[in-house]
Amino acid sequence: MDLGKVFRALADDSRRQVVAELAADTEDRERACGSFDLPVKKAARTHHFRVLREAGMIMQRDHGNGSAVSLPRQDIERHLPGLLQLLSEELKSGSATGRTGNTAAG
Numbered sequence: 001m002d003l004g005k006v007f008r009a010l011a012d013d014s015r016r017q018v019v020a021e022l023a024a025d026t027e028d029r030e031r032a033c034g035s036f037d038l039p040v041k042k043a044a045r046t047h048h049f050r051v052l053r054e055a056g057m058i059m060q061r062d063h064g065n066g067s068a069v070s071l072p073r074q075d076i077e078r079h080l081p082g083l084l085q086l087l088s089e090e091l092k093s094g095s096a097t098g099r100t101g102n103t104a105a106g
Helices: 003-010 013-024 042-054 073-079 083-093
Strands: 059-063 066-070
Touching: 003 013, 003 042, 013 042, 013 066, 013 083, 042 059, 042 066, 073 083
Parallel strands: none
Antiparallel strands: 059 066
C-alpha cells in the first residue's frame, strides 16, 4: 500500500466515512455503493469510490447497473495495523460524517 495514496484518500470526510462504515461491520459484508449516506452527487460519489479503490482501501464489484464495495480488511490490517479500529471509533464519535467541519480537498 502506498501511504501517500491512503492518507490522501482518507483526508476526505466522505471517503473516510465509507471506510469507517465498512470497518465497523465485523462481518465484512459487501455493500451497495448507493447505500452510503454521503452528502455528494453521483459524479462525486463515483470519484470518491475510485480514489478509495486506487488506494487499496476498498474492493469494488460492478453488477448490472450498480456496484458494491467491500473492505480488504486483512490487507489493510497487515499494512496499517490499528487504522480500521481508529476509523471505527471516529465513526462512533460522529466525527467521520463531516459534522466536524474538517474537510480536505481530495
